[in-house]
Amino acid sequence: MAEKRVKVLMAKLGLDVHSRGAITVSSMLRDAGMEVIYIGNAVPQEIINTAIQEDVDVVGVSSLGGAHLTLGKDITDLAKSQKLQDHMVFLMGGVHPPRDEAPLKEMGFDDVFGPGATQAQIVSSIKRDLAVKAG
Amino acid sequence: MAEKKTTREILQEKLAGRERTPLYNPKAVEKLRSEFDQWKNTVVREQDRKNWYATPRTILGSEVPRDMLYTPLNNPDFDYMEDLGDPGAEPYTRGIHANMYRGREFTMRQLTGFGAPEDTNERIKFMLGQGATGINIIFDLPTIQMYDSDDPISKGQVGWCGVSVDSVDSVDLLFKDIELDKVTSSLVTHYPSNTAILFPMYLVLAERRGIPWDKITGSVQNDITMEDVVRSGSEYIPPRACFKLQCDNIEFIRQNVPRWNFVTYNGYNLREFGTSGVTEMAVAVANAIETLEEMVRRGHDVDWVAERLAFFWSPAMDFFEEIARIRAVRRLWYKIMKYKFDAKSPRSMWMRCHIQTSGISLSYDEPLNNVVRAAYEALAAVLGGSQSLHVDSYDEAYSVPTEQAALLSLRTQQIIQNETGVIEVVDPLGGSFYVEALTNEMEERILDEITEIEEQGGYVAAIEKGWLHRKIGTYSYREQAALESGDIKLVGYNYQKSSTPLPEIDVFRYPEGVEEKQIGRVKKLRAERDTQKVEGALNALGDACKKGVNIVPYTVDCARANCTEGELWKVFKEAFGLWKVPSYW
Numbered sequence: 001m002a003e004k005r006v007k008v009l010m011a012k013l014g015l016d017v018h019s020r021g022a023i024t025v026s027s028m029l030r031d032a033g034m035e036v037i038y039i040g041n042a043v044p045q046e047i048i049n050t051a052i053q054e055d056v057d058v059v060g061v062s063s064l065g066g067a068h069l070t071l072g073k074d075i076t077d078l079a080k081s082q083k084l085q086d087h088m089v090f091l092m093g094g095v096h097p098p099r100d101e102a103p104l105k106e107m108g109f110d111d112v113f114g115p116g117a118t119q120a121q122i123v124s125s126i127k128r129d130l131a132v133k134a135g
Numbered sequence: 136m137a138e139k140k141t142t143r144e145i146l147q148e149k150l151a152g153r154e155r156t157p158l159y160n161p162k163a164v165e166k167l168r169s170e171f172d173q174w175k176n177t178v179v180r181e182q183d184r185k186n187w188y189a190t191p192r193t194i195l196g197s198e199v200p201r202d203m204l205y206t207p208l209n210n211p212d213f214d215y216m217e218d219l220g221d222p223g224a225e226p227y228t229r230g231i232h233a234n235m236y237r238g239r240e241f242t243m244r245q246l247t248g249f250g251a252p253e254d255t256n257e258r259i260k261f262m263l264g265q266g267a268t269g270i271n272i273i274f275d276l277p278t279i280q281m282y283d284s285d286d287p288i289s290k291g292q293v294g295w296c297g298v299s300v301d302s303v304d305s306v307d308l309l310f311k312d313i314e315l316d317k318v319t320s321s322l323v324t325h326y327p328s329n330t331a332i333l334f335p336m337y338l339v340l341a342e343r344r345g346i347p348w349d350k351i352t353g354s355v356q357n358d359i360t361m362e363d364v365v366r367s368g369s370e371y372i373p374p375r376a377c378f379k380l381q382c383d384n385i386e387f388i389r390q391n392v393p394r395w396n397f398v399t400y401n402g403y404n405l406r407e408f409g410t411s412g413v414t415e416m417a418v419a420v421a422n423a424i425e426t427l428e429e430m431v432r433r434g435h436d437v438d439w440v441a442e443r444l445a446f447f448w449s450p451a452m453d454f455f456e457e458i459a460r461i462r463a464v465r466r467l468w469y470k471i472m473k474y475k476f477d478a479k480s481p482r483s484m485w486m487r488c489h490i491q492t493s494g495i496s497l498s499y500d501e502p503l504n505n506v507v508r509a510a511y512e513a514l515a516a517v518l519g520g521s522q523s524l525h526v527d528s529y530d531e532a533y534s535v536p537t538e539q540a541a542l543l544s545l546r547t548q549q550i551i552q553n554e555t556g557v558i559e560v561v562d563p564l565g566g567s568f569y570v571e572a573l574t575n576e577m578e579e580r581i582l583d584e585i586t587e588i589e590e591q592g593g594y595v596a597a598i599e600k601g602w603l604h605r606k607i608g609t610y611s612y613r614e615q616a617a618l619e620s621g622d623i624k625l626v627g628y629n630y631q632k633s634s635t636p637l638p639e640i641d642v643f644r645y646p647e648g649v650e651e652k653q654i655g656r657v658k659k660l661r662a663e664r665d666t667q668k669v670e671g672a673l674n675a676l677g678d679a680c681k682k683g684v685n686i687v688p689y690t691v692d693c694a695r696a697n698c699t700e701g702e703l704w705k706v707f708k709e710a711f712g713l714w715k716v717p718s719y720w
Contacts, residue, residue: 012367014292015276019367020408020495020611023719027612040716041369043288065276066295066534066645074291097533097642115499115532116628118619 006034006126009056012041013063013094014071021093021115022062028119034058034126044074051079051088058126059088061109064095069103076108089129093117141589142424142475143582149474155214164211171208179203192623194496194614195451197411197460199576205568213571218466222561225473228466228574229562230520231485236558242523243548244269244321244489248297249535250646251653252308255298259313261538267545270353271321271525272309273297274333280368281329281704284653288369294649296535301657301699303336303343316346320353321489321523325404326362327380328372330355331687332703334384335694338392342695354396354445354489357384359595360422363716364603365404374598376711380686382429387687389440398426399489402447407495409611412449412456413577416464417584418603419446420471421594424585427476437476441483450512450519451493457512458564459573460581461488461519467578489523490516494531501627502640505529510547517551518564524548534643601717608719657699664697672696673706680710 010026012019019040026036037054039046051059061068061075072092079085085108092104093113101112110129113122140148157164175184188200202209220226223233232238245267247258259270275297277289283301284293293299300306310320315337322337324330334355341351359377371377381398388397400423406415423444430440446464450457468486472478492512497505506529513526526544528536536544552558564570591597598604617623624630676689693703 014290015280015282015288015369016292017276017279017366017368019719020607022367023608024409024611024615027608027720028615041367043290064296065292067276067291070291095532095534098639099642119615120619 006058006130007054007056008034008036008058008060008126009047009051009054010036010038010060011047011050011062013061014043014065014067015041016063016065016067016094018064018094019062021064022060025060025062025093025122028122029060029126032119032123044071044078047075048078048082048084051084052082057087057089057130058091060091060093062093068092068094068096069100069107072104072109073107079108087133089126089133091122091126091129139589141586142471143586145475146470146582150470153217155212155217157211158213158215159207159211161211164207167206168208171206191453191456192617193452194618194623194625195406195410195412195449195493196453196623197413197456197577197580199456199573199580201569201573205572207568209568209572210575218571218575219565225484226466226469227484227486228462229565231465231487231522233561235520235561236517236552237561240268240552240558241517241521241548242269242319242489243267243545243552244271244319244523245525245541245545245548246271246273246323246491247541248273248275248323249643250294250298251649252298252300252305253311254294254646254649256309256311256313258538258541259309262541262545263318265542265545266549269319269321269523270313271323273323274329275299278333278700279325279329280366281332281700283699283701284650284657286701291650293653295645299649299653300333300336301653301701302660302697303339303694304656304660304697305653306333306336306340307343310340315341315344316350318353320351321399322353322355324355324357326366327357327359327377327384328362328704328707329700330357330384331380331690332693332700334388335687335691338691339694348392349394351392352394354399355384355388356401356447357381357398358401358422359598360401360405360418363598363714364607365401365408368716370708371714371716372707372711373714374595376707378425378429378595379683380707382426382433383685383687385426385430385440386433386435386685389443396443396445396487399445399447403449403491405607406449406451407493409607409614411610412451412453412460413580414584414606414610415449416460416581417588418594420464420468420581421585421588421597424471424475425594431476437472438478438480438483441472441476441478442480444483444487445522446486446488448488448490448516448521449493450490450515451496452508452512454511454515455570455573456577457515458519459570460577461490461516461521462562462570462574463577464581465520466574467581487522489525490519490521491525492516492527494527497527497529497531498625498628499532501633501637502529502532504627505531506543506547509544510551513547514551514555514557517557520562530640530642533640535645537641537643539641599717604717604719660697660699668696669693669698669702672698673702676703677706677710680707
């Protein structure tokens with residue numbers, strides 16, 4: 001039986017203007033055989049609504065504007081309230097101080113990526129995180 | 136109907152038949168040619184003969200192959216007066232002023248912006264106190280994207296990444312104790328839309344402080360490239376409307392604020408987003424060309440506008456490419472202004488620029504390496520002849536710079552200016568066989584891409600069609616692949632990565648309570664102002680938008696009535712409608 005393609009939602013967090021990373025990562029994931037739905041800028045509620053609507057496996061959030069802790073928490077709180085955490089992988093990418101990585105993971109992001117994350121790293125993290133959710 | 140001639144065609148026509156007087160004695164060149172061939176075949180190793188051309192691979196590079204050695208043979212026809220001229224004289228290749236930095240040092244204009252206006256005010260004063268010679272303000276994301284601090288969409292983002300501004304009151308706090316007629320303020324209002332909203336707030340502040348508009352100096356960005364190509368946003372107005380606002384801003388500012396630079400063509404942000412140095416300049420120049428054509432169509436004298444045009448470039452790590460292309464675009468701009476636009480004023484022919492060292496060329500790993508990178512990039516900018524400079528700080532990949540990092544950036548500039556001696560000689564690399572050949576090459580390539588844009592119907596058309604969006608998507612992905620494969624080396628990241636953990640750097644901590652403070656202020660403003668005046672001003676703006684007149688006098692009235700930024704953006708959206716941005720793929 002053919003393996004179902006991993007479906008990824010890629011969103012820019014809130015009003016963040018910097019999309020080079022999100023666009024590049026979207027290309028990376030497509031090249032790796034995943035289906036990518038790129039929605040551009042979205043607030044936490046919109047991200048969660050679309051994730052549910054599109055029934056995605058992975059939610060990728062890109063934030064370079066500093067709102068990763070505040071709005072990031074809104075995303076994971078909403079995800080928990082909808083019980084999405086059980087099967088959906090949540091990823092945070094962008095520019096964050098190193099001290100924020102642990103809090104991000106604690107609040108519910110399965111992985112955090114900074115500048116310099118490679119295609120191989122992101123793809124293998126996704127596969128690993130999905131396996132953890134499934135198993 | 137006659138097809139519109141491209142800029143290249145016009146230049147070729149007008150410049151054909153100009154007499155050239157080669158500097159190199161033709162006999163000497165011939166002699167050199169045979170000696171060079173002999174040298175190449177006897178002294179040079181076979182391996183080097185085979186690999187004579189090498190292409191430096193760097194972030195944001197243009198992949199221009201380089202000879203192992205440059206000699207007069209790379210430019211045998213070199214004509215000093217035609218190709219370079221003396222600085223401050225046509226064709227301005229060597230600099231826009233005869234004395235360059237001896238007459239006026241480059242402005243040290245470091246970006247500042249975070250938190251509430253008073254937080255940034257403190258940092259401005261700090262930088263000025265440490266010797267910065269210009270102010271450069273960057274706004275937070277809600278302000279950039281034109282939403283008020285209390286708009287639900289702004290939640291969690293007020294004061295991050297830039298300073299929060301909602302109304303004239305915010306600008307007043309931002310410039311507390313700063314005499315507007317004694318400083319030069321760059322307000323990084325990236326977009327035509329937010330320039331039309333925010334700059335009037337600064338103007339109204341000047342009014343309230345009793346400072347006439349002809350006494351203030353500074354600049355705004357006001358660039359459609361920023362609003363419709365480089366930005367990721369929730370809502371866009373159509374490119375034609377955006378371009379109109381760009382021109383409205385230019386027209387109004389030129390008429391009413393004579394010492395203000397009304398546009399700073401990108402440049403920088405476009406290249407950072409993902410284009411080569413060649414595309415960066417081709418786009419900026421194509422934008423400038425289209426702007427001037429529109430201003431002429433509006434009935435203005437081309438010199439009236441062109442005298443104050445400015446550009447904004449991003450030097451990355453290919454040291455000589457950066458120097459060469461700044462010189463190239465300076466010469467190209469002169470040719471375009473003189474031969475395409477028949478400019479009469481020398482000022483119109485000057486490619487004036489601000490330069491910011493490239494952010495994306497910096498690394499997250501081993502951040503102190505970035506001090507070195509930024510220093511080399513700054514040096515390239517100075518050797519290229521920039522009027523004004525910002526040096527990125529080493530912690531850019533982490534957050535807004537700490538005070539210490541921002542200070543080091545300023546010191547980098549001061550060291551170049553005061554210790555290296557490079558500013559004592561104008562265009563020190565002029566005449567270098569390498570630099571002149573590369574300058575010629577860059578000019579050709581930039582003109583190639585300008586032609587490509589023109590063949591699509593012009594710059595605004597190219598935006599509408601998504602040509603530039605897709606170009607960016609392709610370039611940035613290719614570059615990422617090159618970084619991952621090690622084709623592009625980034626020391627400390629994919630080359631010589633340190634195996635021992637390095638000490639962590641201090642990362643900026645934002646002030647607390649900014650969002651609540653700003654929300655409180657904007658709510659208080661709304662409660663206390665004259666609502667009738669506000670409504671009247673906003674309605675008048677809406678009418679003006681629909682009528683197609685210059686809308687800036689109306690946005691100034693809105694500022695006077697204490698309208699907030701979000702209120703004006705709403706009017707623009709309603710009047711111009713929304714545009715769906717093209718795909719990057």
